[in-house]
Amino acid sequence: MYDNPDLARTTVTRDIKIAAHGCQVYYGDTHAIRDVDIDIEDKTVTAFIGPSGCGKSTFLRCLNRMNDTIDICRVEGDIRLDGEDIYDKRVDPVQLRAKVGMVFQKPNPFPKSIYDNVAYGPRIHGLARCKADLDEIVESSLRRAAIWGEVKDRLDAPGTGLSGGQQQRLCIARAVATEPEVLLMDEPCSALDPIATAQVEELIDELRGQYSVVIVTHSMQQAARVSQKTAFFHLGSLVEYGETGHIFTNPTDPRTESYITGRIG
Amino acid sequence: MTDVPFTDASSGPARPARTGSLLEADARTRRRNAAEARFRLYGIAAVGVGLFFLAALLYAIFSNGIGAFQQTGYTLQIEFREDVLDKTGNRDLEDIKSVKTFAYSPLLRAAMLREIETHGIDTPLADAKVTGFSSPLDKLFSDGARSTLRDMVLADPSLIGQTVAVRILASSRVDGYLKGRVSRESIERDKNLDAVHLDLIDKLREAGVATKGFNLAFITGPDASDARPEQAGLGVAMLGSLYMMIVVLALSLPIGVAASIYLEEFAPQNRFTDIIEVNISNLAAVPSIVFGILGLAVFIQFVHLPQSAPLVGGLVLTLMTLPTIIISTRASLKAVPPSIRDAALGVGASKMQAVFHHVLPLAMPGILTGTIIGLAQALGETAPLLLIGMVGFIASNYPDGAISGFLAPNSAMPAQIYEWAKRADPAFYERAWGGIIILLLFLMTMNIIAIILRRRFERRW
Amino acid sequence: MPVLWLVLIVFALGALGFVLGRRRALGGAGGDIRLLHSLPSYYGTNVTLLTVVPALFLLGIWLLVQPVVVDARVSAMLPDSAISEGTTRDLVMSDVRRIAEGLDKAVAEGAMTHREARDIRAEFTDVRNRLGAVGVALGSTVGAPELYAAQRYRRIAGEGSLAMTGVVLALALGGVALSLIRTTPSFRARNTVETGIRYVLIFAATIAILTTIGIVLSLVFNTIDFFRLYPAWDFFFGTTWSPSFGGGSELGILPLLWGTFYISIIALAVSVPIGLFAAIYLSEYASPHVRAFAKPMIEVLAGIPTIVYGLFALLTVGPLLLKVFGQDGVGIMQAGTAVMTAGLVMGIMLIPFVSSLSDDIINAVPQSMRDGSLGLGATRSETVRQVVLPAALPGIVGAILLAASRAIGETMIVVLGAGAAANLSLNPFEAMTTVTAKIVSQLTGDADFASPEALVAFALGMTLFVITLGLNVFALYIVRKYREQYE
Structure with a gap:
């Protein structure tokens, strides 16, 4: 649709899925995220890069209010999903998280069967009217996570028995089974070997067609491979945000350049 | 990869599109949130019930037991009449000893009648007749009051012929009346006290003759027989517990530490070690009564150690606490980082030196904490003591010296409390609750010491 | 000396x-x-x-x-x-x-x-x-x-x-x-001394084994003596317990076992739901302040000696139950000492035991598991019920078995709270007695140690030891298996 990257930069014509303005995060007395403004687009893969501890994962966890589970964490500012403030008092984080799914750094399948792992979300959200519905959701989710072929004969086997790469794709299947609109991925490949990483990256590229995908990654090569837009975080601030091609070839901020050329990080 | 997944998704089963606004919860979410609130409520209720039980338990203990620390008595001017106590008049101790306790009854009665007269109290008891050796007035006094007077005279024969103010213990019914345990209704079927007595007590109280005072004898005194609850004390049983704890500490600390050092630092990974470890964790869960059976069969029947002796109690409790101490000691040894051992070994210390010079001192606070908690557990343990005979009316004499403290029959605090709980007279229940207050004070002190030790010396590596 | x-x-x-x-x-x-x-x-x-x-x-x-x-x-x-x-x-x-x-x-x-x-x-x-x-x-x-x-x-x-x-x-x-x-x-004095000390340490470690051997031997020999005087069949399958020190006793263990299990079941029915929900609330919901207050408070219950609970049963809970269910109330309770009294109080005693064991086990379930569930939009209770509890289930079962073994071996509460009559009845408001209570009464009486009335206590002790040991070994096995899963 948007073949011209220069047009995309202005972002007027693309749908904005998530818009954050003046976002601050505190852990106790620590100011972890300072003044982040970012517009995340629909049907795009956005990569958050930056050195360890720069706050990229923290910010990601703000987007579906996973930070609510940490007692000392406090979020200020304005984050909107489709124009609705997700930190509004009336918003139920449970409903929000159903719309904004998450995949974690370490594969964390539940100690249940593969089928039950995937069916968990649809069950709690009541997405299936009958067993046949559920079967279909499980199958299509596993297909979309490109793992159906490997597990279709052992859906009753425990999810913890799969290899690392398979577990992570199972977690992705689990996340897409709830039909989210946004998929957050927190370093989804850091615990995987190169082959599994390639499979997951390929999958992310395909998921872009349906979801807005936000991925936190440590690897600049990965950001370059899978994302269309890249945001560079440093010491809790958003330093630069733009088309991935631009960020990597022609960064405007000297800090971004230092990071990309390997001088900080 | 192909585009198959995409077509899959678009042609998926009819799913309700989540188009609703985030700002209003849909019906299903509301239902789920209600379930969430209910679940949370169960949790709060469970915690609340737990705390309620604790509060109820403490309330029961303190409301019932605090009375044991006060005891009713009369301040009477006792005239030690020479014509009763020493007819020969030569103050020969043997002669004075030959006067039995019941001869002191008239002195008590006379002193009480004088008080009644002085305060102008009108009571039919003032004219009560003495039949045989007893008078209705006697029911006001503790059975032990006469022997208290006799002991006073035997200790100091010069009292004879004088009039001295003495605090005389009231009988347990009178005490119960002042504390609200005995009521006018409840004495109707009780032959130990009549309504006229209560009328008199009311007036004596107004006159300041019958008063409640601090009951030191309860804390330091020996147990008393079934008929004299007002004299029963926990002091001797406390000594019994003390001697037992000395045995437990002297045996379980060195043995427990030695065993833990071996298992944690030296033991090779083999079957023998495995057996010991499994053994210890199972021993920790063996019911305490089984240790009592062990003590009875091995220490008393087989080795012929004296029955009811604190030494045997201490041995049984040692075996019972050892697993606890070993488990906590091993945990604190394990908490010392290996780098400390490596550092010591690196400068040429032997393994034994590394452990005794470096690891053990660092683990000491944890070991002591575990030991104190183990001792507290042993202090409150009752069941095994019943089997080795540390129960019954045996805590009635102070041990005369350290050796008899270990070997002479004695009770222990919890066993004494059990003994009181079994007796028929409700006056003993108050004693039992009071005993529990004392026991809990000891346990609380021990636990606070353990907590302070842990706070002050605990290191985080 | x-x-x-x-x-x-x-x-x-x-x-x-x-x-x-x-x-x-x-x-x-x-x-x-x-x-x-x-x-x-x-x-x-x-x-x-x-x-x-x-x-x-x-x-x-x-x-x-x-x-x-x-x-x-x-x-x-x-x-x-x-x-x-x-x-x-x-x-x-x-x-x-x-x-x-x-x-x-x-x-x-x-x-x-x-x-x-x-x-x-x-x-x-x-x-x-x-x-x-x-x-x-x-x-x-x-x-x-x-x-x-x-x-x-x-x-x-x-x-x-x-x-x-x-x-x-x-x-x-x-x-x-x-x-x-x-x-x-x-x-080489140091080496000799260290070898010597090593043997002393080994000896200290074997005391645990010696204790077990002592327990087993003292139980076994006296139990054998007992079975010489009283047929084992009648002991294990007799339904009447009426010892008489003059001879002609009937010493069937079944009424005692029934009392033991009945009381334990009531105790578990009280302690398991309360302890488990308290543990869930404290580890998953409570704010740090509430947790810092409530957890040690509930654990205080564990530090209270059993004699205190016994007295509480005999003098507080018993009379209270009697007021409600006795002659003046529902009319199904004869005296304050009953299965319900002992079971209820024992349940209170076990609450901290169940809750602290469950707390450990629930906390051993990795946070990533909770994150995974919450990230999918599950509520906390759904996460607990469908992810945390199933994952922790083996450990919790182990904890409950340990609690059951505690309940079966508990003595003072039943001695004071349950009554002395050996009954085979279903009414929880009736007095019954247990294995432990009878061990105490048979060995603290004036019976001759060689008589079956006294020796039966060892057979009872043996039964108790075997049951609790079996439960413990099984429970520890389950808990250990469970811990390994997440280590």
Whole structure:
């Protein structure tokens, strides 16, 4: 649709899925995220890069209010999903998280069967009217996570028995089974070997067609491979945000350049 | 990869599109949130019930037991009449000893009648007749009051012929009346006290003759027989517990530490070690009564150690606490980082030196904490003591010296409390609750010491 | 207290040995500790160890073995005629021991001379009265063979004690001498001492095994004795429990087992839901402040001795239940002591046990599991019920089994709160009794230790030991398996 990257930069014509303005995060007395403004687009893969501890994962966890589970964490500012403030008092984080799914750094399948792992979300959200519905959701989710072929004969086997790469794709299947609109991925490949990483990256590229995908990654090569837009975080601030091609070839901020050329990080 | 997944998704089963606004919860979410609130409520209720039980338990203990620390008595001017106590008049101790306790009854009665007269109290008891050796007035006094007077005279024969103010213990019914345990209704079927007595007590109280005072004898005194609850004390049983704890500490600390050092630092990974470890964790869960059976069969029947002796109690409790101490000691040894051992070994210390010079001192606070908690557990343990005979009316004499403290029959605090709980007279229940207050004070002190030790010396590596 | 003195002398020798060993080592090196293999104190310790350890070890063994040997020798001397109808050799022997102890006491208190104690004849002296005067009560008059055996008993025991003193002291002195001879500057004292200490440590560790062996042996032998007097079948399958110390008892364990299990089930029905929900609330919902307050408060319940709970059952909960369910209320409760009273109070006692074990187990479920579920939009309760609890289930089952084993072995609460009547009834407001309560009542009564009424306590103890041990082993196995899963 948007073949011209220069047009995309202005972002007027693309749908904005998530818009954050003046976002601050505190852990106790620590100011972890300072003044982040970012517009995340629909049907795009956005990569958050930056050195360890720069706050990229923290910010990601703000987007579906996973930070609510940490007692000392406090979020200020304005984050909107489709124009609705997700930190509004009336918003139920449970409903929000159903719309904004998450995949974690370490594969964390539940100690249940593969089928039950995937069916968990649809069950709690009541997405299936009958067993046949559920079967279909499980199958299509596993297909979309490109793992159906490997597990279709052992859906009753425990999810913890799969290899690392398979577990992570199972977690992705689990996340897409709830039909989210946004998929957050927190370093989804850091615990995987190169082959599994390639499979997951390929999958992310395909998921872009349906979801807005936000991925936190440590690897600049990965950001370059899978994302269309890249945001560079440093010491809790958003330093630069733009088309991935631009960020990597022609960064405007000297800090971004230092990071990309390997001088900080 | 192909585009198959995409077509899959678009042609998926009819799913309700989540188009609703985030700002209003849909019906299903509301239902789920209600379930969430209910679940949370169960949790709060469970915690609340737990705390309620604790509060109820403490309330029961303190409301019932605090009375044991006060005891009713009369301040009477006792005239030690020479014509009763020493007819020969030569103050020969043997002669004075030959006067039995019941001869002191008239002195008590006379002193009480004088008080009644002085305060102008009108009571039919003032004219009560003495039949045989007893008078209705006697029911006001503790059975032990006469022997208290006799002991006073035997200790100091010069009292004879004088009039001295003495605090005389009231009988347990009178005490119960002042504390609200005995009521006018409840004495109707009780032959130990009549309504006229209560009328008199009311007036004596107004006159300041019958008063409640601090009951030191309860804390330091020996147990008393079934008929004299007002004299029963926990002091001797406390000594019994003390001697037992000395045995437990002297045996379980060195043995427990030695065993833990071996298992944690030296033991090779083999079957023998495995057996010991499994053994210890199972021993920790063996019911305490089984240790009592062990003590009875091995220490008393087989080795012929004296029955009811604190030494045997201490041995049984040692075996019972050892697993606890070993488990906590091993945990604190394990908490010392290996780098400390490596550092010591690196400068040429032997393994034994590394452990005794470096690891053990660092683990000491944890070991002591575990030991104190183990001792507290042993202090409150009752069941095994019943089997080795540390129960019954045996805590009635102070041990005369350290050796008899270990070997002479004695009770222990919890066993004494059990003994009181079994007796028929409700006056003993108050004693039992009071005993529990004392026991809990000891346990609380021990636990606070353990907590302070842990706070002050605990290191985080 | 000759044994105490002996021990003190051995320790004194050990202390002396330390000084001598240290001095000798230093002397051998001409006062220059650099010429010694080990530090001087190791030479001293070496002497001490070699003096004290073998001597005390021998003393311990001797003290254990001597009564058995003396018993056997005296018992063999007792003529068959001394064992009258209706008694056994064991019973006569216990009389003999009592007489011997009585004679000892009489001598110790000066009521008898040594000579008298050795030579008096039952034909000429009323031994029972003389011993009664020093506070040793004997059941029957003392016959000639018993008195003679008792005197023999004293003599053999006296000779044994004398020999023991001699041998122990000789061993201690030998230890001093031998180790002093070996003390030369090149002697590897540290290594020897460390090996010695190592053996001491190993011995300390084996005490746990010795305890278990002691428990098993004391249960097994007495249980076998019991089954000689009372058929095992009737014990395990009898439905009546009515001991009578005059004989003709019916000692069926089933009513006791039923009482035990009924009370335990009520206790678990109280403690498991409360403990589990409290643990869930405190670990998943409560704010740090609430947790810091409520958790230690609930754990206070675990530190309260069981006698306190017993009293609480007997004097507070029992009367309270009676008010509601007794004659003036529902009318199904006769007395304050009942299954419900004991079960309820035992349940309170077990709440902290269940909750702290469950708390550990719930906290062992990795946070990533919770994140995964919350990230999918599950509520906290859905996460707990569908992810955390199933993952923690084996551990929780283990914890409940441990709690059950506690409940079955608990004594004081049931002794005071459950009543004394052995009933096979379904009414939870009726008095019943348990295995542990009956162990106490059978062994604290005046029964003769050789009678089935007393010995049955050991068979009960054996049953209790086997049941709780089985539950523990199984529970620990499950919990360990569970822990390994997340380590």
